[in-house]
Amino acid sequence: MAGVTGRVWEPSTRPASTIGAAPAEATATAHAKVILLGEHAVVHGAPAIALPVHGLALTATVTRTDRPLWIDSVLYRGPIAAAPELLAAPVTAIVETLRHVGAPATGRAVRIDGEIPAERGLGSSAAVAAAIAAAVARSCGVELDAAERFALIQAAERVAHGTPSGLDARSVVSDTPVWFQAGQARELPSALGGVFVIADTGLRGRTREAVAGVAALKAAEPDRVAGILSRIQECTQAAVDDLAGDDRAALGARMSQVHALLRELTVSNPHLDRLVASAEAAGALGAKLTGGGRGGCVLALAETAQNAETIAAAMRENGAERTWMLRPEETTA
Incomplete structure (x- = not known):
């Protein structure tokens, strides 16, 4: 399908000791966010404040299979090779995460449950990418650190939005209010x-x-x-x-x-x-x-x-x- 980015990193060179046993099923969650203050100004270098919305959340579940990569969502259910362009960002999250951890691009079914309304300013695309990246990595026995997860979310967000600031990628995995400016985030x-x-x-x-x-x-x-x-x-x-x-x-x-x-x-x-x-x-x-x-x-x-x-x-x-x-x-x- 069109729209999938190139590599974020070369395939993983993690030492074997940092990679755990691959489970039959792995899950991860992410939540929505709202911008309290600073939208649009943040695009021009000013700060913004975002709040986590834990009541709006979704879960990605990854199951090991013996078939090609598969995605199951409210929009489409089937092999990612035939997924519509609308799912280019989630597909990017799947493919880039597998590439990052050095796993083959096959043998995983990814299901997305829960719904954060799309295109409402609530960070839905970032949350989907965040949950997928963490769950796919876990299905390979790998726990992503914060920098790795952020980079993988941003890879998907570039497909969804072109030039994302990074605010959504930071906020949808934060448990606290976030101060964000010039690509940097801190707890507020x-x-x-x-x-x-x-x-x-x-x-x-x-x-x-x-x-x-x-x-x-x-x-x-x-x-x-x-x-x-x-x-x-x-x-x-x-x-x-x-x-x-x-x-x-x-x-x-x-x-x-x-x-x-x-x-x-x-x-x-x-x-x-x-x-x-x-x-x-x-x-x-x-x-x-x-x-x-x-x-x-x-x-x-x-x-x-x-x-x-x-x-x-x-x-x-x-x-x-x-x-x-x-x-x-x-x-x-």
């Missing part, structure tokens, strides 16, 4: 006690289009766009103290401010704006689009779990296809 301390509501517009995000639109706007109006990106960066940096100090009101205000700035960058749309407005009218401390924009999801911050339920109901009444909660125990570190 958080004591936040509020509850986030994630609302799906039901519309696919158009990240490539949005990123290209911001680049075109920056070329046409460099000073204005630079100012917008700078203000987004200031909000992202200030949010570090908001998270550490559980300043929910300040963080919410920054979220709403950043949404207004993202609107100026033309990456919002009426569906996103309506959900943001409905969340704020229902008592949210702040709300914004999350991810690439022009579709996808909205993230709102509620003071309490009870407030969150009210906000989620209001967003569904105003067009959200579905909502999820992100509770304090998932965002504290």
